[in-house]
Amino acid sequence: xxxxxxxxxxxxxxxxxxxxxxxxxxxxxxxxxxxxxxxxxxxxxxxxxxxxxxxxxxxxxxxxxxxxxxxxxxxxxxxxxxxxxxxxxxxxxxxxxxxxxxxxxxxxxxxxxxxxxxxxxxxxxxxxxxxxxxxxxxxxxxxxxxxxxxxxxxxxxxxxxxxxxxxxxxxxxxxxxxxxxxxxxxxxxxxxxxxxxxxxxxxxxxxxxxxxxxxxxxxxxxxxxxxxxxxxxxxxxxxxxxxxxxxxxxxxxxxxxxxxxxxxxxxxxxxxxxxxxxxxxxxxxxxx
Amino acid sequence: xxxxxxxxxxxxxxxxxxxxxxxxxxxxxxxxxxxxxxxxxxxxxxxxxxxxxxxxxxxxxxxxxxxxxxxxxxxxxxxxxxxxxxxxxxxxxxxxxxxxxxxxxxxxxxxxxxxxxxxxxxxxxxxxxxxxxxxxxxxxxxxxxxxxxxxxxxxxxxxxxxxxxxxxxxxxxxxxxxxxxxxxxxxxxxxxxxxxxxxxxxxxxxxxxxxxxxxxxxxxxxxxxxxxxxxxxxxxxxxxxxxxxxxxxxxxxxxxxxxxxxxxxxxxxxxxxxxxxxxxxxxxxxxx
DNA sequence: TAGTGGTCTAGACCACGAT
DNA sequence: TCGTGGTCTAGACCACTAT
Numbered sequence: 001x002x003x004x005x006x007x008x009x010x011x012x013x014x015x016x017x018x019x020x021x022x023x024x025x026x027x028x029x030x031x032x033x034x035x036x037x038x039x040x041x042x043x044x045x046x047x048x049x050x051x052x053x054x055x056x057x058x059x060x061x062x063x064x065x066x067x068x069x070x071x072x073x074x075x076x077x078x079x080x081x082x083x084x085x086x087x088x089x090x091x092x093x094x095x096x097x098x099x100x101x102x103x104x105x106x107x108x109x110x111x112x113x114x115x116x117x118x119x120x121x122x123x124x125x126x127x128x129x130x131x132x133x134x135x136x137x138x139x140x141x142x143x144x145x146x147x148x149x150x151x152x153x154x155x156x157x158x159x160x161x162x163x164x165x166x167x168x169x170x171x172x173x174x175x176x177x178x179x180x181x182x183x184x185x186x187x188x189x190x191x192x193x194x195x196x197x198x199x200x201x202x203x204x205x206x207x208x209x210x211x212x213x214x215x216x217x218x219x220x221x222x223x224x225x226x227x228x229x230x231x232x233x234x235x236x237x238x239x240x241x242x243x244x245x246x247x248x249x250x251x252x253x254x255x256x257x258x259x260x261x262x263x264x265x266x267x268x269x270x271x272x273x274x275x276x277x278x279x280x281x282x283x284x285x286x287x288x
Numbered sequence: 289x290x291x292x293x294x295x296x297x298x299x300x301x302x303x304x305x306x307x308x309x310x311x312x313x314x315x316x317x318x319x320x321x322x323x324x325x326x327x328x329x330x331x332x333x334x335x336x337x338x339x340x341x342x343x344x345x346x347x348x349x350x351x352x353x354x355x356x357x358x359x360x361x362x363x364x365x366x367x368x369x370x371x372x373x374x375x376x377x378x379x380x381x382x383x384x385x386x387x388x389x390x391x392x393x394x395x396x397x398x399x400x401x402x403x404x405x406x407x408x409x410x411x412x413x414x415x416x417x418x419x420x421x422x423x424x425x426x427x428x429x430x431x432x433x434x435x436x437x438x439x440x441x442x443x444x445x446x447x448x449x450x451x452x453x454x455x456x457x458x459x460x461x462x463x464x465x466x467x468x469x470x471x472x473x474x475x476x477x478x479x480x481x482x483x484x485x486x487x488x489x490x491x492x493x494x495x496x497x498x499x500x501x502x503x504x505x506x507x508x509x510x511x512x513x514x515x516x517x518x519x520x521x522x523x524x525x526x527x528x529x530x531x532x533x534x535x536x537x538x539x540x541x542x543x544x545x546x547x548x549x550x551x552x553x554x555x556x557x558x559x560x561x562x563x564x565x566x567x568x569x570x571x572x573x574x575x576x
Numbered sequence: 577t578a579g580t581g582g583t584c585t586a587g588a589c590c591a592c593g594a595t
Numbered sequence: 596t597c598g599t600g601g602t603c604t605a606g607a608c609c610a611c612t613a614t
Contacts, residue, residue, distance in 0.1 A: 353600085355598095355599085372600095385599070386598080387598095387600080
């Protein structure tokens with residue numbers, strides 16, 4: 001019961017996709033795409049992802065046992081488990097005691113960068129990203145900004161308001177607030193630069209974690225003018241706080257999308273639940 | 289069932305919250321709340337979560353080194369790393385080589401159940417969940433439903449349309465589609481039952497993984513009538529496909545929320561990126 | 577009962593950050 | 596340089612699923 005592999009891909013067979021990536025072999029890696037960075041388990045994970053995407057196990061099919069994978073790749077079971085853990089977090093496979101892992105879907109997963117940076121997201125779609133800075137302000141942070149950026153009351157921030165375009169079409173208005181030490185870098189960025197995030201990263205600012213809140217809001221005068229809709233129209237809103245690897249907040253942004261241009265997708269499971277549904281108290285205002 | 293953890297945390301101080309949970313000590317566990325299920329690393333994780341929520345390390349503060357935690361709890365470093373991995377996935381702490389972990393936030397994390405079940409979510413908020421079944425249909429699945437539920441073309445499904453209320457206020461319209469084997473269970477549920485999900489779980493249906501897509505849509509006639517808004521008004525939409533531990537789809541649901549009643553939050557990081565932003569092609573209709 | 581993934585241990589070495 | 600987390604190994608035992 002070794003080689004089962006249900007959807008055999010090509011005559012070469014699925015087993016070919018499984019390479020031994022031992023240290024002696026050097027930077028070898030499997031597949032026709034980019035070499036994968038350093039660690040063993042990442043290489044294994046990349047190879048498995050590729051095999052799954054190629055349909056080697058079918059949708060709903062079962063993966064080989066951990067022990068078998070360990071032998072195939074010539075690594076320990078622990079390393080295989082690390083690789084499979086990554087696939088599970090991406091929602092590609094299930095896992096439960098007693099049974100082999102099952103392929104859940106073949107959806108390619110976006111990188112973290114594609115989430116934090118509009119530009120790299122657009123590029124990954126083959127769209128031409130664009131942006132126009134509408135306003136830059138330096139001013140004292142309001143209380144919410146202080147909390148989000150973990151600043152002392154009265155500290156100053158830099159606010160940047162931009163329209164973002166996809167192949168020329170305005171789809172989003174972005175209001176980003178930066179702490180001063182980042183804001184000063186941002187202020188030096190040319191007005192016609194496409195990606196602020198990428199330029200910041202070139203200057204050593206690392207985005208490592210982000211919290212996103214997604215809901216709906218009404219367009220204000222700026223939004224309406226920049227997106228070509230009416231004030232009061234509903235927009236899909238994403239508010240995002242990003243931090244660097246040390247946990248220091250580097251950006252607090254509110255992005256408002258024209259309806260129909262974007263959707264957010266999340267995978268979660270019993271083991272990993274990073275998504276939450278948040279209640280918002282009814283306005284419960286006066287008598288209206 | 290229970291759940292969580294938050295609540296008061298005595299004045300006993302942080303060091304006390306770290307308990308040795310060695311095997312000899314039996315089912316002991318730390319904290320003033322519910323005992324945590326079986327495994328060691330879950331107990332350790334629960335204890336650390338509690339300590340963080342109590343502010344034992346402050347927001348932005350640093351956790352003890354892995355080696356020290358291992359000694360305190362009397363477990364191996366691997367087990368500590370498993371526990372810390374869970375906290376990292378929840379967005380509670382960062383981690384990077386060379387430095388101790390940093391506390392990112394103290395936001396309590398929702399369980400998976402609170403995401404898949406409106407009822408258990410509402411209860412966790414202290415709100416009174418309610419629902420009224422508006423329509424139940426058994427009919428052939430359309431192509432999209434076949435794909436989502438992984439059914440053969442022409443297979444039948446059960447559709448349930450319900451209004452969901454929070455303390456009496458209608459906030460959401462839910463359209464759930466079930467494969468027949470589940471739908472038959474659903475059809476036997478009394479019309480006034482509050483939670484379909486919980487009843488299904490009592491009958492052995494396990495929800496283990498879910499994919500969520502969040503965007504914006506316009507209210508149709510049903511929505512408008514049930515939510516008390518106008519047709520065409522914007523609603524926050526969540527579409528969700530849930531699967532059981534074997535990877536078999538058990539539910540495909542579309543939930544439409546009145547604006548201002550709910551927001552979705554997600555945490556992701558360089559290591560774990562379960563959130564994605566999805567493009568929707570412009571209608572690119574006729575000549576407009 | 578046999579096979580599978582889940583948990584846990586004990587140790588090793590390395591890459592990185594702070595000092 | 597030293598402490599820290601990241602990776603990897605080799606083995607053990609257990610809980611669960613399928614047969």
